[in-house]
Amino acid sequence: MSPQKREPEGILGNGKVLRHGKINRFVHWIVALSIFSLIFSGFGQMPMYKRYMLVDVPGMAWTGDYALTLTLHYLGAIVLMVVVAFHIFYHLLRREFHIMPRKGDVGESIQIMKAMFTGKDEPPSHKYLAEQRLAYAFIGLSIIGVIVTGMIKVYKNLPGIDLAESTIFWSTTLHNLTAMMIILGIFLHLAAFLVPANRKLIPSMFSGQVDAAYVEHRHSKWWAELVNKGKYKGYSSNRQGTVNSQHRGFPK
Amino acid sequence: MSTLNRRSFFKRTALSGIVGATVLTAGKEVLASPSEIGQVGTLIDLTRCDGCAHEHTPQCVLACRQKNQSRFPEPEKPILDYWPHKNHEDWSAKRELTNRLTPYNWTYVQKVTVPTASTEETDVFVPRRCMHCENPPCAHICPFSACTKTSEGVVVIDDKICFGGAKCRDVCPWGIPARQAGVGLYLHGAPKYAGGGVMYKCDLCIDRLREGKAPACVDACPQQAILYGQKDALLERAKARAQEINGYVYGEKENGGTSTFYVSPVPFESIHQAMVEQVVDGKPGLPAMPVGVGNAMDQANNMAKAAFFAPVAGMVAAAVAAYRTMKGDE
Numbered sequence: 116m117s118p119q120k121r122e123p124e125g126i127l128g129n130g131k132v133l134r135h136g137k138i139n140r141f142v143h144w145i146v147a148l149s150i151f152s153l154i155f156s157g158f159g160q161m162p163m164y165k166r167y168m169l170v171d172v173p174g175m176a177w178t179g180d181y182a183l184t185l186t187l188h189y190l191g192a193i194v195l196m197v198v199v200a201f202h203i204f205y206h207l208l209r210r211e212f213h214i215m216p217r218k219g220d221v222g223e224s225i226q227i228m229k230a231m232f233t234g235k236d237e238p239p240s241h242k243y244l245a246e247q248r249l250a251y252a253f254i255g256l257s258i259i260g261v262i263v264t265g266m267i268k269v270y271k272n273l274p275g276i277d278l279a280e281s282t283i284f285w286s287t288t289l290h291n292l293t294a295m296m297i298i299l300g301i302f303l304h305l306a307a308f309l310v311p312a313n314r315k316l317i318p319s320m321f322s323g324q325v326d327a328a329y330v331e332h333r334h335s336k337w338w339a340e341l342v343n344k345g346k347y348k349g350y351s352s353n354r355q356g357t358v359n360s361q362h363r364g365f366p367k
Numbered sequence: 368m369s370t371l372n373r374r375s376f377f378k379r380t381a382l383s384g385i386v387g388a389t390v391l392t393a394g395k396e397v398l399a400s401p402s403e404i405g406q407v408g409t410l411i412d413l414t415r416c417d418g419c420a421h422e423h424t425p426q427c428v429l430a431c432r433q434k435n436q437s438r439f440p441e442p443e444k445p446i447l448d449y450w451p452h453k454n455h456e457d458w459s460a461k462r463e464l465t466n467r468l469t470p471y472n473w474t475y476v477q478k479v480t481v482p483t484a485s486t487e488e489t490d491v492f493v494p495r496r497c498m499h500c501e502n503p504p505c506a507h508i509c510p511f512s513a514c515t516k517t518s519e520g521v522v523v524i525d526d527k528i529c530f531g532g533a534k535c536r537d538v539c540p541w542g543i544p545a546r547q548a549g550v551g552l553y554l555h556g557a558p559k560y561a562g563g564g565v566m567y568k569c570d571l572c573i574d575r576l577r578e579g580k581a582p583a584c585v586d587a588c589p590q591q592a593i594l595y596g597q598k599d600a601l602l603e604r605a606k607a608r609a610q611e612i613n614g615y616v617y618g619e620k621e622n623g624g625t626s627t628f629y630v631s632p633v634p635f636e637s638i639h640q641a642m643v644e645q646v647v648d649g650k651p652g653l654p655a656m657p658v659g660v661g662n663a664m665d666q667a668n669n670m671a672k673a674a675f676f677a678p679v680a681g682m683v684a685a686a687v688a689a690y691r692t693m694k695g696d697e
């Protein structure tokens with residue numbers, strides 16, 4: 116048997132569900148921070164801040180210094196790569212694949228979006244909606260792309276390293292492309308929170324908790340898993356909450 | 368490469384300033400293509416250059432202009448300003464300038480008067496152009512990879528890809544590339560808001576090199592002040608020459624190493640000083656010669672090791688964290 120692993124997620128006693136443990140939240144926010152810094156220093160690698168006069172804003176003159184923004188870009192890249200490698204290996208080792216896309220996710224996403232407009236019921240979801248799994252795949256693959264091409268760029272910048280012109284051209288072009296994909300991904304990610312139904316998820320990246328009623332209703336498959344786990348794996352303190360929330364008759 | 372070409376190349380080797388038939392040979396045959404001798408370079412011997420004192424324009428400058436004439440920019444008028452700035456770089460009405468770097472003049476000869484050891488003054492003529500650096504920041508940081516270093520060690524800007532952001536000029540210790548607005552790729556985008564034209568600079572006549580010829584300026588110089596050949600051999604030669612005249616070499620260490628080696632009888636510190644004092648209009652195109660100047664990529668490159676190690680660090684941390692949480696004490 117594999118060692119017993121403690122799931123940080125679970126139904127809490129206060130009518131909430133712990134959706135994201137500390138480690139997930141930490142990873143999410145460090146990734147977000149490093150990516151925002153990389154976007155800023157990356158755009159600094161395009162000759163933009165001089166052109167659009169950011170350098171003339173008091174206190175921002177440093178943004179026109181390419182050697183400095185490049186160093187900041189390297190710093191952001193190092194942080195991002197540590198955390199991304201951590202994320203991948205942590206969940207591989209723990210065998211947690213809730214967020215990996217599954218067969219039929221595209222069709223299911225369309226169904227969910229249709230439901231949004233028609234007011235019909237959404238298909239029952241696991242921990243993540245199909246469109247969240249797709250969003251994860253899109254953002255995740257773009258990040259891997261930006262890292263791989265970025266590493267080629269770091270390597271080629273070393274003294275004494277001369278890569279073929281075509282390698283350099285393609286790594287640059289794909290770096291720029293994957294960077295734009297990430298920016299698009301973040302934009303869509305944030306736009307998703309314009310949909311009221313999704314806003315219930317926002318606290319999950321801060322306190323880690325979302326309303327149990329929300330989970331039961333929208334992520335019913337995950338809810339069932341959590342309830343089961345509570346019954347059979349002996350979550351004594353949580354169990355109370357499970358029973359309570361069921362008894363309180365949250366809307367279906 | 369046909370034998371005929373090789374033979375004519377050999378002849379030219381003997382005639383012009385191409386250095387070291389020895390370094391240009393492999394076995395018995397003279398090689399015609401620089402790709403077969405590795406990295407190429409030039410040696411500029413300031414004891415030989417007299418600025419073509421009796422000519423209206425230095426021969427190297429003339430040869431360069433003639434050779435590259437067809438590649439000079441023909442901007443579309445009217446040229447837009449670089450919004451939100453109220454200016455743009457346009458040299459098209461000043462094509463005749465030969466005393467500075469412009470998009471229409473990729474090499475020039477700067478005359479400086481410097482004190483010598485014996486307190487007399489001496490005139491030094493310094494042919495200037497791109498140094499073709501070993502680790503060129505202009506190429507490394509080009510966001511479109513329009514500027515690249517070829518396998519011959521020559522740094523070239525592709526005028527079809529260049530967007531004219533002038534970043535290459537900003538990170539070049541000598542501010543070499545020159546910008547012309549109103550030409551290039553950016554015209555097809557939003558020319559008012561993004562892009563600035565195309566950057567132009569010496570490409571060491573890469574097309575001629577690949578045909579087994581020397582750069583046009585090398586062939587044109589009546590004094591054989593500019594030598595062309597295998598880079599390492601030229602550096603040796605530059606050092607030997609410096610020793611011979613009790614002089615100095617510039618270009619070996621600067622910007623992390625270049626493939627252009629100047630040999631001078633007077634210290635480059637004095638030449639630099641004189642150039643700084645001479646440059647008056649504040650525009651790029653009249654570079655000085657800072658001795659031992661560093662490379663804009665140095666600081667970032669110091670972090671490269673950490674970058675390569677980062678994924679490993681993340682993996683190790685993941686193993687530790689996963690082990691601890693799976694034991695049940697997150």
Ligand code: HEM
Nearest residue numbers: 134146147150151247250251254301304316317318319320
């Ligand atoms: C660089 C920026 C960011 C990246 C790359 C990123 C990426 C992700 C990814 C891949 C997920 C999981 C899949 C999903 O829910 O779509 C996620 C979840 C989440 N993100 Fe972000 N994010 C970023 C910024 C932000 C910001 C600024 C917020 C602020 C509101 C935010 C709030 C959330 C929330 C609340 C979740 C949890 C959703 C859930 O529990 O299902 N993210 N993020």
Ligand code: HEM
Nearest residue numbers: 150153154157158160161192262265266268269294507510
């Ligand atoms: C969200 C993440 C990132 C974004 C949005 C981003 C964006 C950019 C942009 C816009 C540029 C300027 C254009 C260019 O030169 O290609 C750039 C340059 C660069 N990026 Fe990134 N980047 C990211 C991550 C990374 C990572 C992870 C690395 C390294 C592993 C990296 C390495 C570089 C390097 C070395 C350059 C400098 C230009 C060069 O050397 O060719 N970037 N980045």
Ligand code: SF4
Nearest residue numbers: 497498500505522539
């Ligand atoms: S001299 Fe300037 S433009 Fe020429 S290769 Fe070096 S950094 Fe680039």
Ligand code: SF4
Nearest residue numbers: 416419425426427588
């Ligand atoms: S390098 Fe030769 S051609 Fe150029 S100015 Fe000097 S003497 Fe004349």
